[in-house]
Amino acid sequence: MNETALIIFSFCMQAAIGIMLCITLGKQLSKDKQFKRAALTSAALSVISVLASLAHLGQPLSALNSLSNLGSSWLSREVLFSGIFMGIAVLNALLQYFKSDNQSLNTVLRWTGSVVGLITVFSMAKLYTATAVPVWHGVNTFVDFYATTIAVGTLIFLATSLLELQNVNKRIFGAIVLVVVIIQASVAVPYAMGLGLNGMAAQASAEILKGMSVVIGLKWLLILGGAGFLMWPVTQEAITTETKSVSGMIYVAVATLICGQFIGRYIFYAAMITTNVGLT
Template structure:
């Protein structure tokens, strides 16, 4: 597996898993008495896929253990630590949901722990890239992009795998959160990309690469923003009740958002031009 492909799979799957965990935690506060076994299994599975992809990127499993020795100075070490911790909690939480669902206190503790560790893991991923010698990754845009992916993709995956549990409840909060996330993502990313060409040689080279990918970037934003609108649209119709939202619209929204965010993550790596060598 190529290095960039492994990183793409790792970051995308891990952020999606973290988003699912976050929305499971939120939904347990909003809808008492629900058990989201499918969502728990999905979050655990995606986190495992992400960690395996990370190991493939490092070349050998023991490299991950070696990277943990620099926690005090290396964001790579912190990313590895918090991602691994999240995977462990997500897998344990899924096992509890499937085999010990009546352990409500343990489940609640694992949900909150997983959500907290997950949000820290996304921060560590973002910080690793923003401190690298790659101008196109530097700045707040990377933080917004990673958290928006976690929120948008995580919310949609959670809704799809939890359709049965969420029947006849008001779910418009998910639509509002997803729409807000992708609007903020676009509001930060678009001017950032426009101003990229004002930087040094590496930044200008990245701007040239992104300029050559203008069509695919446009498709990304159509899919991302369109997917969010599709999700929210039924709740904006006065004649339609939120609980009657069509599953076909939900699938369409999920497909559009996943495709759009995945394209965006590909562009994120494709635009990489380093001013010096090395990640820390």
């Protein structure tokens, strides 16, 4: 498998979008917070994502060519919405550091970025489900992409915003992560078990996944373990005497779950077997 650039592109873009969603939620919960570090992280990840996408295309001008079929190509739509989101994320980060008092523009950018981000993830998932790769077909790809977006984005948001969230009830963020990964597992496991009942390409993918059972087991151990581990610190009151302890627990949960989701994205591409042509 040689899809490193695609792994970086999809994973970083979805993480950036998830952070933007959490910034929007966080501002609803605490209007006086700025979340500058989270905004900067979202912008940085979106830039890394787009650069990885250009590396995969081979030539930067190829990105412009890919925009020529917006009416019929999900690849064109993915490129367009990814670029728009990156622009919004970068502008939002600059606004936070140099014009944070402009609350009206700040609000417009947050909400626009969140909506564009959700459309971007949909375009990504739709692109893969429209290919000749049976293992990518169906609702599992949509659930996996949105779950990664929300879970990873929420965790990075927590890790970059702990100081600002010190006196804020963080239960909602831990609950979101836990619910999302449970839904992800409940869809992915039966989908993988039924994959071998489909055509030859799907059966070949099922054999690949069977050979990666240890890696898949590690993936779910890290994802579910990280989500469960997160629930303890975020449901406690982060009083001054416990701040370092709580922060450490959250950082461990963040690292654990993100590693699991990244392994899952590697598996996503490793199981690729086409019926005729591949990703287009």
